[in-house]
Amino acid sequence: MQWETLPMAMLTVRNLPDEVHRALRIRAARHGHSMEAKVREILETAVSPEGKVKLGSLLADIGKQARLSDSEFAVFEQARDKTPARPVSP
Numbered sequence: 001m002q003w004e005t006l007p008m009a010m011l012t013v014r015n016l017p018d019e020v021h022r023a024l025r026i027r028a029a030r031h032g033h034s035m036e037a038k039v040r041e042i043l044e045t046a047v048s049p050e051g052k053v054k055l056g057s058l059l060a061d062i063g064k065q066a067r068l069s070d071s072e073f074a075v076f077e078q079a080r081d082k083t084p085a086r087p088v089s090p
Helices: 018-030 035-047 055-065 070-079
Strands: none
Touching: 018 035, 055 070
């Protein structure tokens, strides 16, 4: 499957206090990132959904509540897709 490259949005933050800018620069340097990459990481973390339940995990929990045997429960673990989700392309 080939993914098309989508245009990336740009963001300008005005009136950023000097101490915040300095802290971001130091934090990025400590992690070996550019300040821009660190800000992207912080923003992505801030807007990612919390408590997102995956179908496989939900089915496994249902199996536990149903008091399945270990061998019955193992079927869910084997069939569960553990690959990271990819964004849907328009």
